[in-house]
Amino acid sequence: xxxxxxxxxxxxxIRGRVRSFIQETVIPAMSGVEEGDRDAYLxxxxxLRGRAKAEGLWLPHMPKExxxxxxxxxxLAMVQSEAAKTRIGPWVLxxxxxxxGNMHTLLHWADAEQKEKYLRPLLDGTKMxxxxxxxxxxxxxxxxxxxxxxxxxxxEWVINGHKWFISNARRASFAILIARTEKDVPEGSRGANxxxxxxxPNPGWKDVREVETMHGSTGHSEIVIEDLRLPDSAVLGGRxxxxxxxxxxxxPARLAHCMRWISQAxxxxxxxxxxxxxxxxxxxxxxxxxxxxxLIADSAMELYQCKLMVLHAASKIDKGEDFRxxxxxxxxxxxxxxxxxxxxxIQVHGALGYSTDTPLAxxxxxxxxxxxxxxxxxxxxxxxxxxxxxxxQATGSTSAATGGxxx
Numbered sequence: 001x002x003x004x005x006x007x008x009x010x011x012x013x014i015r016g017r018v019r020s021f022i023q024e025t026v027i028p029a030m031s032g033v034e035e036g037d038r039d040a041y042l043x044x045x046x047x048l049r050g051r052a053k054a055e056g057l058w059l060p061h062m063p064k065e066x067x068x069x070x071x072x073x074x075x076l077a078m079v080q081s082e083a084a085k086t087r088i089g090p091w092v093l094x095x096x097x098x099x100x101g102n103m104h105t106l107l108h109w110a111d112a113e114q115k116e117k118y119l120r121p122l123l124d125g126t127k128m129x130x131x132x133x134x135x136x137x138x139x140x141x142x143x144x145x146x147x148x149x150x151x152x153x154x155x156e157w158v159i160n161g162h163k164w165f166i167s168n169a170r171r172a173s174f175a176i177l178i179a180r181t182e183k184d185v186p187e188g189s190r191g192a193n194x195x196x197x198x199x200x201p202n203p204g205w206k207d208v209r210e211v212e213t214m215h216g217s218t219g220h221s222e223i224v225i226e227d228l229r230l231p232d233s234a235v236l237g238g239r240x241x242x243x244x245x246x247x248x249x250x251x252p253a254r255l256a257h258c259m260r261w262i263s264q265a266x267x268x269x270x271x272x273x274x275x276x277x278x279x280x281x282x283x284x285x286x287x288x289x290x291x292x293x294x295l296i297a298d299s300a301m302e303l304y305q306c307k308l309m310v311l312h313a314a315s316k317i318d319k320g321e322d323f324r325x326x327x328x329x330x331x332x333x334x335x336x337x338x339x340x341x342x343x344x345x346i347q348v349h350g351a352l353g354y355s356t357d358t359p360l361a362x363x364x365x366x367x368x369x370x371x372x373x374x375x376x377x378x379x380x381x382x383x384x385x386x387x388x389x390x391x392x393q394a395t396g397s398t399s400a401a402t403g404g405x406x407x
Contacts, residue, residue, distance in 0.1 A: 011078070018082040026048055072314070080095065081259050084261075105249040129172050130174075148162065148178070157232070162222075169220075175205070268342045342363050
């Protein structure tokens with residue numbers, strides 16, 4: 001089995017253009033915006049989005065027939081990693097979460113009318129969306145426990161429930177809402193939920209608050225749903241398919257997060273090495289001290305593993321193979337590595353790294369979120385273990401659960 005992650009010349013050219021656009025256009029433009037000037041901030045983003053469209057760097061994750069760049073997941077990995085060199089990069093290219101995952105979902109699950117009403121504006125960059133699944137009363141990692149309930153009333157559905165950590169809710173023009181519709185399906189079954197499209201604002205959708213996290217208000221809202229009425233046409237992907245739809249959405253979305261986290265980890269490693277080469281202490285540069293060298297070496301090795309895992313998982317998606325185990329492994333490992341690498345970078349920077357004079361403190365706060373976003377570490381470990389055991393039971397070997405690689 002040949003494994004070759006060498007990019008074709010045309011894709012290498014795209015990576016170069018994305019890198020140049022982010023470094024030479026996006027970062028300088030955003031650095032000129034004064035902190036707190038929201039109008040200038042939004043105006044600059046819209047201007048940069050226009051430039052991205054003009055330069056053919058718009059929607060790297062979508063098919064060409066829908067106005068995208070038509071990249072596979074391996075090629076997308078290099079675009080996402082370049083874009084994420086700055087927090088605003090994915091927004092400029094219109095490949096940011098949660099809209100990116102919702103675009104994939106609508107492309108696969110929506111009917112023609114729904115695509116025109118909901119997908120098309122996302123692709124044009126004229127609307128934003130959110131995905132409402134997580135609830136405070138039950139484990140967010142187990143959607144079979146969802147309590148938000150949709151009850152049929154004639155030609156309409158009446159929905160009541162409670163959601164939270166709904167990213168982008170206050171900016172969204174619509175939501176993909178997951179609710180339980182099948183009462184006769186036992187709890188724990190995967191056929192009880194249905195996805196609905198909800199136009200926002202809506203009187204039945206009550207925005208309670210924006211949840212404060214360890215790095216402040218971040219656009220994650222708590223929502224109370226009271227007697228929200230929707231027509232049958234609002235059902236997305238068919239009745240009882242909410243769990244399948246959610247899992248379809250989360251697989252590639254998890255890997256896209258990994259692609260962006262790799263960029264942040266690489267930035268932290270670059271900063272660590274730069275600091276070590278320029279900080280003198282106790283008779284030598286930090287780069288000459290064995291303890292600091294070990295921090296750098298461990299980080300370099302982990303980043304190498306992260307890149308290989310993401311590229312291999314992406315290649316399996318592109319080939320249409322079962323990628324669930326590889327994506328779970330990548331999501332778990334990359335999230336953990338991001339935390340460890342940023343933490344080491346802070347350590348090498350000392351008090352400066354703990355301050356807000358560098359981006360490391362903010363990066364570390366965001367990195368901690370990565371270990372439970374889109375599935376907590378322990379859930380991915382459980383699934384990886386289940387599939388490893390199943391592979392051994394089926395074949396007498398665990399090889400299939402460790403990438404199915406030829407060694």
